Amino acid sequence: MSSGNDCQPQTSTKPALGEREAAELVDRVFGLKVSWIRSLPSYDDQNFHVRVSAEGADEYVLKITNSEDSQEPDLIQAQTQAMMFLSAEGFPSATPYLTKDGNIMSLESGGTRPGSKKYMVRLLTYLPGTPVAKITTNAQILYEIGRLAASVDKVLSEKFQHPSVKSLHRDQFIWNLANVPLLDQYIYALGQNKYRAVVEQVIEQFKGKVIPKLSSFRACINHGDLNDHNILVDSSSASLENPQYRVSGILDFSDMSYGV
The missing domain is CATH 3.30.200.20 (Phosphorylase Kinase; domain 1)
Known part of the structure; x- marks a missing residue:
């Protein structure tokens, strides 16, 4: 991304x-x-x-x-x-x-x-591994991914230190969730899509309900793009009847930022 x-x-x-x-x-x-x-x-x-x-x-x-x-x-x-x-x-x-x-x-x-x-x-x-996007997910792997995401944010927040960390404070970075209002300038790309009104409504609600309380949210270093294409799983021990997966890789740190 x-x-x-x-x-x-x-x-x-x-x-x-x-x-x-x-x-x-x-x-x-x-x-x-x-x-x-x-x-x-x-x-x-x-x-x-x-x-x-x-x-x-x-x-x-x-x-x-x-x-x-x-x-x-x-x-x-x-x-x-x-x-x-x-x-x-x-x-x-x-x-x-x-x-x-x-x-x-x-x-x-x-x-x-x-x-x-x-x-x-x-x-x-x-x-090595298979992107989550290419498997049929189940409760077990979704739980593992959620736990992994929380653990990554926690350990980065509590223990990661390096002089270059200041570069992760990206004020106008569009993929930082705090910057949802920046999406206004790209609404035109939806044209007359039936979902345009929904997107506009979400952005306005974010401005009215989240922005005023933004300072109360805990900020930390976020991976920023932990989607199903950037998480690899090992399915070597999976069976068709009872598939069990483990996360074998976290990819693409290019959208990292410090924020909520």
């Missing part, structure tokens, strides 16, 4: 590297030879699943951040540090493979021509 404040057109900011270019990037920046690579779906960044050994034992995700968000290195630093922190706390979160220079990320040009856009590049550990 887009993490920009001004919602630039996706096509103007999203990277568009081919598989060969991506493999060369892994070699040049991280010093690893890619033996297998395939593109992964992504909204406004570009992701590749890569293997760097013939046996497939070492797998990573090459994450190339869109050119807009790449201009905010402190924000990407905060997101990555949060991922590393959560992994150390026992949560199924990816961690970065360091560049040849010993950094967690590198700003790279998207082409050889002068003026080519630059993108922040990271190589993250690959998390």
Whole structure:
């Protein structure tokens, strides 16, 4: 999901590297030879699943951040540090493979021509699993996801500290729930859709009932996009009669922010 404040057109900011270019990037920046690579779906960044050994034992995700968000290195630093922190706390979160220079990320040009856009590049550990969106959910996994979401927010709020955290205070960030009134400027996109009146009513009720009491809500660091495409589950032990799942991965921290 887009993490920009001004919602630039996706096509103007999203990277568009081919598989060969991506493999060369892994070699040049991280010093690893890619033996297998395939593109992964992504909204406004570009992701590749890569293997760097013939046996497939070492797998990573090459994450190339869109050119807009790449201009905010402190924000990407905060997101990555949060991922590393959560992994150390026992949560199924990816961690970065360091560049040849010993950094967690590198700003790279998207082409050889002068003026080519630059993108922040990271190589993250690959998390196996199936997106929740692709399974038939049951009470057990929904409970696990709810407990996980609460635990993530709790541990980030109580224990996560890093100088880059200040970048998560994103006042005009449209995906922060406190900023629901910012949606007014996009109502036009609904045209004469039958749900337009409902959306307008919800925004007005938020302004009248929630905004005046906003200061009484507890603020904390939020993942911001914990949807069914960004949660992986392990279904290896599931049976058709009694499926049991466990959360095996938390993806996409690009919409993190500090707020309610």
